[in-house]
Amino acid sequence: MTDRKPTADLDELTVDLDLAHVFHSWSAQGGGRTPFVLAGGLGSRVWDHSGTTYLDFSSQLVNLNIGHQHPAVVRAIVEQAGLLATVAPATANLTRGQAASRIVARAPDGFHKVFFTNGGADANENAIRLARLHTGRDKILSTYRSYHGNTGAAIVATGDWRRVPNEFARGHAHFFGPYLYRSDFWATTPEQECERALRHLERVIVSEGPSGIAAVLLETIPGTAGVLLPPPGYLPGVRALCDRYGILLILDEVMAGFGRTGSWLALDLYDVVPDLITFAKGVNSGYVPAGGVIIPDSIANDFDTTVFPGGLTYSGHPLAMAAIVAALDAMESEGIVDNAARIGRDVLAPGLAELAERHPIIGEVRGVGVFWALELVADRATREPVGAGVMAKIKAELLARGLLPFIAENRIHVVPPCVVTDAEAAEALSIYDEVLSLL
Structure with a gap:
């Protein structure tokens, strides 16, 4: 004390x-x-x-x-506040660049860019925007047992009760993910749950019209919904369905990422590489609000000559970035x-x-x-x-x-x-x- x-x-x-x-x-x-x-x-x-x-x-x-x-994170925030407490997002800032480089170092190969947000909700919001712009499609599929945040599209992508009074965003549909203990598919083994959940998802994709679906948005491990570990083969199976129908896969690592699962990212536990990764929470433990989208070259390159129509006043805020650098460095060294x-x-x-x-x-x-x-x-x-x-x-x-x-x-x-x-x-x-x- x-x-x-x-x-x-x-x-x-x-x-x-x-x-x-x-x-x-x-x-x-x-x-x-x-x-x-x-x-x-x-x-x-x-x-x-x-x-x-x-x-x-x-x-x-x-x-x-x-x-x-944590003393290293507190010290980094204090030192950054004494140097430069805030800066416009269009400005290049060393601390922001260092934070981004440390984040992409933990991502799969081919991910080299980070779009910084103020938290997990707007990270998912902008991942949805990126998916729609990249594919030219509109619809987002997500599970009923999920929470993706409380901004316009993120709350409608959410599956739980909080979505219902907030359904103002367009182009969302939901499906049931695997949950063997309370199986929606009458499964009795993880193998059955995986197979039947994937079959259900494919039926939803086909019924909703694959040519109009931009992305499937999943929490790698649904957290608020109950820490629902996907059965073996499920996430690779979703990846295969997305590839079959030309749909992007967004993995929401907001709660599960940066150490929570005993790995740097929860996706490290599964044989899957998504098209976009969202993060927040554990990246700096919320000492200063921060989140973001980790973007692969295949999507980032879309905006080499085309303006990305999104931005936030506090994107990559220096105090948050200093907290990220210090937190990730301490997590590694300790x-x-x-x-x-x-x-x-x-x-x-x-x-x-x-x-x-x-x-x-x-x-x-x-x-x-x-x-x-x-x-x-x-x-x-x-x-x-x-x-x-x-x-x-x-x-x-x-x-x-x-x-x-x-x-x-x-x-x-x-x-x-x-x-x-x-x-x-x-x-x-x-x-x-x-x-x-x-x-």
């Missing part, structure tokens, strides 16, 4: 100001809401003004891959991506499996790296999800024991920072065990 003296008065002031003046996303604004206060953090822990400390197993919105207040892989393999995988053996409420455990979900059910035989009341109790009990969780529908997402230690992971597993024992 900092040297500031703990005081509950600041917590009360924070809540009062928030309730009076802050309009929150995805929330009803009244109804006795009590905002959760955070005042500081370090590594995998956060605290409020009173000094109450929590182990952060949410990574905020699954973006804090490098942990809270072995942070390797740590995420090891923690997932040696601590979380066996620990969560052991929890599932002891607690019938856990229907399925799935994940990789520091990207896991516990799907909770009222009955393992029927796989009926537990209700909102149960999840609210779980959240309250976890917080009471000093663990900050990520709760979504009937799931606990186990998503600590990539810098999490063995001891912190063991501590979280013990807290999960204690709370699940109450149910």
